[in-house]
Amino acid sequence: MNALDVTEIMQTLGLQAKTASALMAKAPAAAKNKALLVLARLLREQTDALQTDNSRDLERARAAGLAEPMVDRLKLTPKVLETCAQGCEQLAAMPDVIGEVLGMKQQPSGIRVGQMRVPIGVFGMIYESRPNVTIEAASLSIKSGNACILRGGSEAIDSNKALARLVVQALQEAGLPEHAVQLVPTTDREAVGQLIAMPQFVDVIIPRGGKGLIERISRDAKVPVIKHLDGNCHTYVDDSADLVMALRVVDNAKTQKYSPCNATESLLVARSIAAQFLPQIGAVFAAKGVEMRCCPEALALLQGVAGATLVPATEQDWSEEYLAPIISIKLVSGVDEAIAHINQYSSQHTEAILTTNHIHAQRFLREVDSSSVMVNASTRFADGFEYGLGAEIGISTDKFHARGPVGIEGLTSLKYIVLGEGEVRS
Amino acid sequence: MNALDVTEIMQTLGLQAKTASALMAKAPAAAKNKALLVLARLLREQTDALQTDNSRDLERARAAGLAEPMVDRLKLTPKVLETCAQGCEQLAAMPDVIGEVLGMKQQPSGIRVGQMRVPIGVFGMIYESRPNVTIEAASLSIKSGNACILRGGSEAIDSNKALARLVVQALQEAGLPEHAVQLVPTTDREAVGQLIAMPQFVDVIIPRGGKGLIERISRDAKVPVIKHLDGNCHTYVDDSADLVMALRVVDNAKTQKYSPCNATESLLVARSIAAQFLPQIGAVFAAKGVEMRCCPEALALLQGVAGATLVPATEQDWSEEYLAPIISIKLVSGVDEAIAHINQYSSQHTEAILTTNHIHAQRFLREVDSSSVMVNASTRFADGFEYGLGAEIGISTDKFHARGPVGIEGLTSLKYIVLGEGEVRS
Structure with missing residues (x-):
């Protein structure tokens, strides 16, 4: 024609x-x-x-x-x-x-x-x-x-x-x-x-x-x-997180389905609870065949996990939307570093904090510059039906007009x- | 440089x-x-x-x-x-x-x-x-x-x-x-x-x-x-309008200031009340030196007005933003033709109907596709301060994100x- x-x-x-x-x-x-x-x-x-x-x-x-x-x-x-x-x-x-x-x-x-x-x-x-x-x-x-x-x-x-x-x-x-x-x-x-x-x-x-x-x-x-570009979604496990809940939510956010844009691609963990939490979630990921791309500290803490596929993370990993059984893992000092890391590397789609600390929850909600920001919930919820919109024609990662x-x-x-x-x- | x-x-x-x-x-x-x-x-x-x-x-x-x-x-x-x-x-x-x-x-x-x-x-x-x-x-x-x-x-x-x-x-x-x-x-x-x-x-x-x-x-x-492009604003005087109010509002909408984007540039009048209303508003415009660019019927009805500057309207006049003591005037059969004319020629800024008929008011509000649609008020009110926004950084004639x-x-x-x-x- x-x-x-x-x-x-x-x-x-x-x-x-x-x-x-x-x-x-x-x-x-x-x-x-x-x-x-x-x-x-x-x-x-x-x-x-x-x-x-x-x-x-x-x-x-x-x-x-x-x-x-x-x-x-x-x-x-x-x-x-x-x-x-x-x-x-x-x-x-x-x-x-x-x-x-x-x-x-x-x-x-x-x-x-x-x-x-x-x-x-x-x-x-x-x-x-x-x-x-x-x-x-x-x-x-x-x-x-x-x-x-x-x-x-x-x-x-x-x-x-x-x-x-x-x-x-x-x-x-x-x-x-x-x-x-x-x-x-x-x-x-x-x-x-x-x-x-x-x-x-x-x-x-x-x-x-x-x-x-x-x-x-x-x-x-x-x-x-x-427009909807990438979903490089983060879940941050705060120092005050309920770790039983955190294990369940992080597992769901990453592994319930690998291909959706709202799956978590990057896990941030507060340093003070990392030695306790990382081996637990690492064992879950190892059992499901999820490759872990880790910062040096996380790598050290995960060494003992049986069957784990561990890879040192490159700078590129922090920006990556895998849509696959791969997750990047980084230790941070606390909520400030988590927010800063997310606002630098995320694609402004969906990010979650797992915490029992009210101040940290409020700061995360307010300061994370993404279309959906969550407290104590799986990033997989970022969806028109789950939000009660009745239907969804897409997810906007822009700020102008419609967002999310x-x-x-x-x-x-x-x-x-x-x-x-x-x-x-x- | x-x-x-x-x-x-x-x-x-x-x-x-x-x-x-x-x-x-x-x-x-x-x-x-x-x-x-x-x-x-x-x-x-x-x-x-x-x-x-x-x-x-x-x-x-x-x-x-x-x-x-x-x-x-x-x-x-x-x-x-x-x-x-x-x-x-x-x-x-x-x-x-x-x-x-x-x-x-x-x-x-x-x-x-x-x-x-x-x-x-x-x-x-x-x-x-x-x-x-x-x-x-x-x-x-x-x-x-x-x-x-x-x-x-x-x-x-x-x-x-x-x-x-x-x-x-x-x-x-x-x-x-x-x-x-x-x-x-x-x-x-x-x-x-x-x-x-x-x-x-x-x-x-x-x-x-x-x-x-x-x-x-x-x-x-x-x-x-x-973005804010033209303000080719219309006021439509309905067959059921209160003509005393209409005289006051149309006068204000056109002549209170000529340069603002929310001044009325085009007057539509229902044919059944035109013989009564047009000579009255024509006399006001004549006294203030407002040139009237008229459809043939309006021209005929305004011939007797002393001192009036009357010009036959061209097709271009219906789209024009004069920002000057000039107004285009057209007779229409009623609210249907008024809405159709506005949706064809207006710049989607601000339009008003003057009417006592509830059905006509509701239809005009719903069907006129402009950033501000008014009933029984001067188009000159289209303004952030008058709308209670506290301040205004501009008027958007777009539909996306901010409108008006x-x-x-x-x-x-x-x-x-x-x-x-x-x-x-x-």
Whole structure:
């Protein structure tokens, strides 16, 4: 496809999305919820047909020699589709936040001033492999009263097209504009470049995928990006920690799953309790095959642990997001050094302190500059569902607009509203 | 100055700001308020010295042939300085929003999840002429716990340097880091290019100035920009409006001052009351020398008004921000057409409906896609002070992050905080 054709396609999608967004912004909650419930029904009714479309993607992936774990991520199993359907139903059951009025107060002039929650307008979502993201993004977009343009990975194009057809059908049955959710129909890479450079049509871009993709999009985008780079998450075991709790929480934070961005990648331990705590947690890691990359002091304390894989840490280790059975371990003098180390090396995703000391807890909460800061809990909790947001479209490691897990409110904006009785400015 | 020197200066400012921002983020409210009160005292004590520094800028401006209204904007009169001092005192008296915890709720897992308000970090401010903006930006930065880098206009460099010295003295007296507020010491234009492209040091850019400046900065910035483009504000007089009130409010919205961005530039009138209302408001405008650029129907209805300057409106007039005694006038069939016209032509700054009809008021509030939407009030109220924000660093016509007048909260971000008792993820 030549660049001109792609431009024409993307401009058309943009204009249609912009037009649909005005209708979505004033759509009744009942219509949006109906679309979500219809979509849930269609996902269940069409499970067989969806799997047929999905199988074409799977065959192409296998023929191209994709590794089986990557092929797995492409699969629309009945279980995956049922989870999508349930997600839609949960969103339908949630209260509608659009039109919510906050902080209405009378001012000295007599006018009453507050803020009304409204949709952002149009968002563009760029994602790889898993086709179920198409349904997650579409359903959040419908509930939040936005319009969206979805650009999935080329490896899932047949599955995404089939899912997008169901979304359009659901929008139509609910009397909502069919262009409220549009899938980019071409796999041409130029379409991404266009999508992120249409400020006249698109208000924000949400990329989901590898660091390379997100860095490239952030660099080239002409509109704001809700971006999520690394999750180099830390857990700090304070000198006053309950060590029984600490053992359980650190184990969970590192080993419950290795691949999520909220898994702990770096363990900091207060020097005064290290001789007691490190061999205990070291034995847990050794039993689970977790490689430990240690500062010299930690290395010395862990030498006696049977079966442990111990490696001296390099400077690079303190910045690394492993997403694997590897953890970096460093002794610190106390909460001050822990905070300083984290603010220097972390990716500002999620950090936890394990402590019984109130002052240390408060200082950690206030001074650690990350999107989620925790006391006595596993970093694995950093997640939209666990935070009660109902759904999550991504996790922002930025400070601007949304920070941390982004749910429906992250897709909205607050405009000022003023109610008067004929007041004038003097 | 060569580009390398400018780079070195800006990198140094950036690193110093970043370091200072961590100290400001945890600074006690008392220290921040003390700095503001000391600054107020210094502005009063040093009024004479400041005027001496200011006179060098004024002489240079006159020698360069600057028009007298432009020279006026540069003046640091005792009145201007007293207003700055009072602004600092008002900020000091306001509650501190940093550390505020919002929405803390227990989740099914047992963890309690809320959000804590924290400073954004470092903002860069780029502005023209008026040197008092140096104090406004510095004081808001101090109160909000941020660090900032200020880049004023070259025409005010001596005044800005003198004011920045007082700010540094106030920070030092209060025990706060002196680099929390830094003025770019060079007038080299390359410094702006550098300031907007240091994402490692600067979190957000706030430009204040002409549309050209803001468009240029938005295009080239590598960090988010809180931007304020035009204020093409509308007032719509509904068929059910109280016409006595409408006359007073429309008059105020257009003529109380012509230059502010929140002055009404376009008047929409419901056709059914136009024959009654237009000649009345037309007479007011005629008496004040306001030129009326009218649609054909409005033109016909205004023909009989003595002394009126009537001009047929062109398509361009509906998009124009005049900032002058000129108003465009158009008849519409009712609230639907008014909303559609506004959403097509407005700059999404501020729009008002004058009506006694509840349904029309609610629809206008909800469907008009602007940063401030008003019922029965003058658009001139769109202002941080009038909205009770205590101060205003700018007005955002964007939807992302801050929208409308930006006060202290617009310079903050919300991070998630999680309090647990050893919970783990299952």
